[in-house]
Amino acid sequence: MSRSPCRLAALGQVSALGRARADVYARLISGDSSRLTLNEQLVPERRLWLGEVHDALPEIPVSLARFACRNNQLALAAFESIAPEVNAAIARFGRARVGVVVGTSTSGVGDAEAAIAHREKTGVLAHEFHYDQLEFGGLARFVAEVSGAHGPAYTLSTACSSGARALASARSLVALGVCDAVVSGAADSLCGLTTNGFAALGAISAGVMNPCSANRDGLTLGEASALFLVTGEPGGIQLLGVGDSSEAHHMSAPDPEGRGAETAMRDALADAGLAPEQIAYLNLHGTGTPQNDSMEAAAVARVLGSDVPCSSTKPLVGHTLGAAGAIEAAFCWLLLAERHGGELALPPHVWDGVRDPALAPIHLAAKGERARAGADTFVMTNSFGFGGNNCTLVLGASDPP
């Protein structure tokens, strides 16, 4: 039985690469990592590179002041770009038929830090702090309030696979007939908790992250939001495949052989009804930690072989944690949307070029590399999270007949 259609009908996004679609696409395919910035404030006695959003973010409407936090401002920046399409969907289907499934790993914890700092000084939490900013469910509620969607609204939080998982559930809500359209994606914001937490784990690179290199030494953190309008219409760019798995291994380290990653990728291919050689490009999870890159390369080599072009786009925007699955699906969406002349421009793998002989051989995309884009073009994106939660998505686009 073939799956019912799932169209990623509209995209809004913001990351260190910017907000405007043309700028983001140009920076993406040129491998522009110049948008990362050095930060000396967040982690004591430590300078670290970050993928901070530079764009001015929209203010939270006064009527929704209890949701006012940077995380929701990022979501609002993404939402504003798809507001016309979401409004049209609500007008067409009714507000009860439009749902919200979003991912985050931080929610507004950065603003909770400020509230607790205020309490340390004064004995009381900052009065502008509301629990809606901190709790994970607050992101879905905010997107529901700001969009006017009255269908089911919930937040998925499975660490770094949250954003990919949200899109998977949005597809199911439409296929089940629970919703006719879903606003789905993720938002994650830089804060003291995640930067200090990953620093304590020894997971942050001394310089800019250097994925798959023999010299790799950890990740670079970032922040982002990407929101799609997901519908059951055919055509356009489709979410064709979802694969997911748990590791049953360790809370903060993947199975060294990448079995969980392999299951997710194989299941996503099977779900999409595709053979490995049909994948034109893989967006790696590619965090730049020694463990992730070696297990992921092993899994990729087993599932896709050594010819499919791959890259990590995290050196451009940082690892955006709960938003990574959504922003990287957004990058895949942009590649497909901008394909022309039978070609797909690829984001290059940005690194120092020093191969790790211990890494399984995979094809890391070079600068300027293009993949052949046939009448049907398929791309894949990997997301693997703490707690051992893996999710792989396959997106595809077909030329009009």
Add this chain to the structure above:
Amino acid sequence: MKASLLRWSAWAPGIESPAAWETWAKAPAPLPATGSPEAKFLPAMLRRRCTPLTRTMLTAAFGCAEPDELARLRTVFASRHGSINESIGLLENVVRREKLSPATFSHTVHNAQAGLFSIAASNRAASSSLSAQEDSWTAAWIEALCFLERDPREPVLVVIGDVPLADTFAPLVAEAAVPYAFAVQVGTAGRGPVVELELAELDSPASAPPPWPPALEFLRWWLSPEQSLEQENRSSRARWRKG
């Protein structure tokens, strides 16, 4: 949206067996505000890393499936607050510019309970973790339906639970703050007793919810002779029906 409720298990302080829940459901009363299970079924090494919430949710989960099912079923974990109580200490470390404990940090992800369940049960199946404020129970059921949509062959183990928020944030949240967990196996319709969920627009103002969590109100209803239950969510009304 019809599905089957194949098996359930629940834990609250002093109400730990199916018979005790049957008794509670006949004369429901507010639940104790403190207590957590020992979770002796967990290996000692793993148990030491478990917070009260993790022990509570895993007690309900392990009570709701046979050993082979525990290792095989897909899972949906739902919690309004998750590990926020443990995050408070980390947030204090951050504002005092102290070093964070890496183990505590990696155990405060919202899917910590799901991750530890996966390790304890050697379960490598798909798993989701969610939060939807007061609507978390309805959302958990819907997320299970999403898993069934993708693959209807096996049921999904749904586990919801919370513990009372610590004093830092408790005054900010009006809710029935009790430690509890509730687990159900949800399968496609036709496998067992049927539950139908319908979502409707909120057409009238919400009435006051009962003084226990929505998931336990669902359990009370499930154990009662009542045919239907209505629960208010933030922007919709959940209508549950048996049969």
